[in-house]
Amino acid sequence: MSKRVAVMDLGTNTFHLLIAEGDIHNYREIVHITEAVKLGEGGINKGYIIPEAFRRGVDTMKHFHQLIEDNNASAVRAIATSALRSASNGHDFIREVEAQTGIVIEIIAGEQEAGFIYEGVKLSGILDDKNSLIMDIGGGSVEFILCNAHQIHWKQSFEIGAARLLDQFHRTDPIPQASIEALNLYLEDNLNDLFIATANAEIDRLIGSSGAFETFAGLIETEKGEVFDLKKIQYYHFNEQELLTLSNKIILSNHHERAANPGIIAVRVDMIVAASLVTRFIMHTLGIHNISMCTNSLKEGVLAGMLA
Template identity: 30%
Template structure:
């Protein structure tokens, strides 16, 4: 069987695509037309759901907030009803990162939206924000600091051209800062000082790194920063963007008003008022901590970054592939052996992907990456290396990967050898449990057939499946020439019984 590479993702197979951002303050959706490798935004929808204010201490959503969010997604879903699978990229950020999976809110949200929703890590959110902002700015060689204040988190990025070089996600945003320091609606010098100090404490671990990152210009994105820019410019305090002096005047104006309900600032919409003081406190802390004198404002952010990410994958510029190559080098993985396991795994996948309902375009790529990195844990220790590898892949900052993709990847590496980890697989979200188990069975067989590590060993078995009953048929004489493989297949048959899978071979 010749060595194979992962099939390309479908990327942007459609002329019209959409991106949905389930933020902690607002839900956003953009619809864009792709033509000649350019994006033209044709529709925007936004609703101030304020998901973050409904997150309870035990990481559940208040019922009224959950219903408000689902109603919004139902309206978005109506707009997206005719969009084919793969043409919509929907992501959840800070609040959904914290939400307890057992609430099944994401599953309900997917049902009303009509498209999958991926939860992305904070640093991945930062990378996508930078990608969107960079495409919205005039091309230039300077290094940029990008700041995005969301409802539940603030992302800081330093990058050049379209590449993010430093990425951080901090647990402070306009919603949680407003709830923590301005919940009673009062704004005073004391409460504002306390909120800014809390922001400075959050920034402290990354302060020196970002101060000395040699950036030349600061750019802000998100609703909070755009609202602040609109106010300071409408009030005549800043001609372009946000200056440090204008931000100080805005701070004093908030304190002078005394209450959120009393705010009478030109350019500030009513829907933004409940979280405005918290957002101003965060931005004041960022300006002061990072010594920012002036900040430009970008209309592009996470949503646009998602569209450009889809376009990049369509043109085989998938950052996930670069991430995999970096991991392979960093952990000194035997790449030649991994490629051989990958070739066999993909050959088996092509035979059973249809009958096993593994049609998602992501699955063969994740299977291929798991095959290439199934021995990554050897860098930690040989004993239980599959568990070490799974831990690394589950918890590492993998650029380009959603949490769901990392969960599947880690599960495949965990389950590729020894006793099948049935309890770990039972703990996977219901929507990916069965398909991950079947991908893992494919990987187990491929890894087993290459256990001898012979560079010229290219088995060509035929894999037939009927439910959880598997039959491996080898070329005439192959099993007689590989008695060790026979013993290993017998052992594997016993392992798979524990997972409810029956393996026969001849």
């Protein structure tokens, strides 16, 4: 009988639940849902989960617990990242979830998070012998992994996620040019370790891990009149100019325009601006012209270990 396992990725903006069974290279998804919990809303840069977000998080975990019970998962892992890592009441949240559901949440360090993201992206088959730079833009943190299909050369997590940047720089909509310049300077100051690590590396491709990159791909293909179904692909290769044109359009847009676009899910309506700015900054600063998206991320990396 094949093993059935459940993985939860508890991020700053969204909580994900993946229940799957089978072999790691041929598994079947039983449940795959994403809930817009917005755990970092109102308190991400203050290091505190506000009561409304706390309640949303606990309610979502109760819902996940019911789905896990209903689907008879034999092993369960709940992985928490930046928001719970940095929140002063993060452990209160963990205790409350365990009391109400029995689920024990693991808070992982940024280095572990980057390692799981690598394993998830590797599983998709997108990596080859050439060097790629994986970038995972979360709400609380951004992970960078310099790697190829065989090994990780360097990895690091930076607390510069889209929710943090939104709170700090995107207070007027559309985002003013002065705020964009301030955000770019902030990235220059905070990503020095990335610049050192990549200084002498030949990087063939930037790979955006799920999240905003899925939205970018969907918007580009929909605008062309193509049918785009994320469930049917594991990766997507961008045309550089199409991606830059789209990101510039997003950066210049206002909240109402983004909210009216059916291709942008509610939780990303504002975060997508910061994600676009980070993406554009990395492309330009590191001079990378080949850009791809991979639908796999942290949860698939955790799943790989559980099904192995």
